[in-house]
Amino acid sequence: xxxxxxxxxxxxxxxxxxxxxxxxxxxxxxxxxxxxxxxxxxxxxxxxxxxxxxxxxxxxxxxxxxxxxxxxxxxxxxxxxxxxxxxxxxxxxx
Amino acid sequence: xxxxxxxxxxxxxxxxxxxxxxxxxxxxxxxxxxxxxxxxxxxxxxxxxxxxxxxxxxxxxxxxxxxxxxxxxxxxxxxxxxxxxxxxxxxxxxxxxxxxxxxxxxxxxxxxxxxxxxxxxxxxxxxxxxxxxxxxxxxxxxxxxxxxxxxxxxxxxxxxxxxxxxxxxxxxxxxxxxxxxxxxxxxxxxxxxxxxxxxxxxxxxxxxxxxxxxxxxxxxxxxxxxxxxxxxxxxxxxxxxxxxxxxxxxxxxxxxxxxxxxxxxxxxxxxxxxxxxxxxxxxxxxxxxxxxxxxxxxxxxxxxxxxxxxxxxxxxxxxxxxxxxxxxxxxxxxxxxxxxxxxxxxxxxxxxxxxxxxxxxxxxxxxxxxxxxxxxxxxxxxxxxxxxxxxxxxxxxxxxxxxxxxxxxxxxxxxxxxxxxxxxxxxxxxxxxxxxxxxxxxxxxxxxxxxxxxxxxxxxxxxxxxxxxxxxxxxxxxxxxxxxxxx
Numbered sequence: 001x002x003x004x005x006x007x008x009x010x011x012x013x014x015x016x017x018x019x020x021x022x023x024x025x026x027x028x029x030x031x032x033x034x035x036x037x038x039x040x041x042x043x044x045x046x047x048x049x050x051x052x053x054x055x056x057x058x059x060x061x062x063x064x065x066x067x068x069x070x071x072x073x074x075x076x077x078x079x080x081x082x083x084x085x086x087x088x089x090x091x092x093x094x
Numbered sequence: 095x096x097x098x099x100x101x102x103x104x105x106x107x108x109x110x111x112x113x114x115x116x117x118x119x120x121x122x123x124x125x126x127x128x129x130x131x132x133x134x135x136x137x138x139x140x141x142x143x144x145x146x147x148x149x150x151x152x153x154x155x156x157x158x159x160x161x162x163x164x165x166x167x168x169x170x171x172x173x174x175x176x177x178x179x180x181x182x183x184x185x186x187x188x189x190x191x192x193x194x195x196x197x198x199x200x201x202x203x204x205x206x207x208x209x210x211x212x213x214x215x216x217x218x219x220x221x222x223x224x225x226x227x228x229x230x231x232x233x234x235x236x237x238x239x240x241x242x243x244x245x246x247x248x249x250x251x252x253x254x255x256x257x258x259x260x261x262x263x264x265x266x267x268x269x270x271x272x273x274x275x276x277x278x279x280x281x282x283x284x285x286x287x288x289x290x291x292x293x294x295x296x297x298x299x300x301x302x303x304x305x306x307x308x309x310x311x312x313x314x315x316x317x318x319x320x321x322x323x324x325x326x327x328x329x330x331x332x333x334x335x336x337x338x339x340x341x342x343x344x345x346x347x348x349x350x351x352x353x354x355x356x357x358x359x360x361x362x363x364x365x366x367x368x369x370x371x372x373x374x375x376x377x378x379x380x381x382x383x384x385x386x387x388x389x390x391x392x393x394x395x396x397x398x399x400x401x402x403x404x405x406x407x408x409x410x411x412x413x414x415x416x417x418x419x420x421x422x423x424x425x426x427x428x429x430x431x432x433x434x435x436x437x438x439x440x441x442x443x444x445x446x447x448x449x450x451x452x453x454x455x456x457x458x459x460x461x462x463x464x465x466x467x468x469x470x471x472x473x474x475x476x477x478x479x480x481x482x483x484x485x486x487x488x489x490x491x492x493x494x495x496x497x498x499x500x501x502x503x504x505x506x507x508x509x510x511x512x513x514x515x516x517x518x519x520x521x522x523x524x525x526x527x528x529x530x531x532x533x534x535x536x537x538x539x540x541x542x543x544x545x546x547x548x549x550x551x552x553x554x555x556x557x558x559x560x561x562x563x564x565x566x567x568x569x570x571x572x573x574x575x576x577x578x579x580x581x
Contacts, residue, residue, distance in 0.1 A: 003457070018437045027450065049476050079195070081425035
């Protein structure tokens with residue numbers, strides 16, 4: 001086994017997902033199968049090979065620090081499920 | 095003549111000669127949608143009134159001599175591109191009620207050139223899938239055969255263009271999501287070079303792989319769409335400043351002297367016989383037209399699926415962390431604590447495939463596994479990129495299948511995610527390497543299902559692919575061939 005049920009539970013917590021008992025069993029099996037397959041990469045010697053994160057190097061693109069138009073407060077709040085007139089509302093934290 | 099059967103180029107010609115109005119054209123597509131949509135399910139939303147209003151505006155502008163390069167042309171867009179004040183669902187319950195606060199750059203560009211956005215089309219949830227069956231709002235059907243998949247993730251784009259519901263569509267391609275549905279539905283689909291087209295306003299899936307691309311009825315229309323959407327955008331930091339020229343320019347230049355590589359690793363076990371025959375026929379067409387065909391090797395092709403299915407989910411798990419129920423999107427209203435709110439929101443809002451990829455990606459990036467999985471895959475990506483560099487020292491473009499098979503029956507791939515990932519083997523590497531890839535219709539299987547031929551070229555050489563595809567299209571006579579859809 002490449003991945004255990006406990007590990008899937010831990011990863012689900014990191015990803016902020018709840019899995020039902022059935023999902024946990026199914027996902028563990030499928031993830032294990034996928035991880036077994038991707039282990040194929042171990043066949044390749046990658047010592048001293050630089051990783052590629054973008055197909056060609058992209059430099060940070062900066063613009064001049066000049067104030068530009070942005071969304072209004074109302075536009076920013078428009079898609080929020082729970083809000084008042086000026087803020088996003090979430091369950092109490094403290 | 096039914097206006098919806100025209101290509102963009104033909105429509106523009108008729109419009110200019112005053113033999114047709116934009117209103118006729120848009121009305122014809124809307125009627126076609128009404129007639130076929132109960133079968134095809136291409137659309138998540140249709141903008142009937144707005145499209146008619148826009149068509150009238152374009153007709154007026156034309157009378158005043160002010161029309162753009164796509165004036166009055168009805169186009170659909172994949173439902174992950176933001177169009178101001180319309181819903182952008184990404185095919186997910188998570189974004190069911192999300193209203194775009196601004197336009198994607200490509201949407202802005204289409205509208206500036208006079209295009210009429212007729213609606214937003216179905217897709218796999220968050221573009222994760224190869225069949226469009228993970229869409230939360232109806233699964234599109236293949237216009238060529240009832241009950242068959244359209245391919246995906248831009249399945250609604252492909253079915254709307256092939257089904258005569260609009261003249262062209264914009265999709266997105268992270269591992270084949272424009273090319274594969276184009277192949278399976280018998281239309282032209284192009285994934286441009288990474289950085290060629292702005293992604294501002296495209297909902298992110300895997301940021302180092304995503305690219306917006308057109309699906310059209312023929313190669314010339316593909317060039318027309320590229321002329322409109324390509325170009326540098328300061329709002330997309332990965333956008334590249336490079337001259338775009340006119341993509342139509344080289345279409346008719348001929349292929350004499352061009353070197354075409356046939357990568358032998360693309361023709362191995364698992365390739366459907368009909369598909370192979372169709373691709374080989376494409377090779378013969380180019381050879382007859384004067385291209386020099388050569389056997390080449392891309393020895394690491396077999397590692398593409400493994401590398402891709404670590405890199406793409408890793409990036410997705412990070413990009414999709416933003417769906418936490420706070421600022422936009424679905425929220426579970428019953429949780430008492432913030433942690434429960436996050437977990438319940440995400441568990442109820444995302445479908446199984448999205449969860450699966452978030453889990454793989456989170457695992458591949460997690461402490462203790464990062465080097466073994468994500469870093470290793472990124473190093474293999476370098477090796478795959480080198481395969482491309484070497485092969486393009488020998489030839490101008492490579493030709494291959496887009497996918498190992500034609501479309502298959504809906505429901506067949508439901509519970510075997512790995513088998514489905516493996517079907518992406520021929521399309522993923524273009525995204526890993528950032529090169530352009532195009533699918534052009536090549537023929538039909540014995541069952542009457544369309545099959546596309548894939549052309550890939552060096553960075554920013556879409557012109558070569560368009561020229562080759564144009565030659566194939568001329569010979570197969572498959573430009574703008576629409577299926578009969580039984581009412």
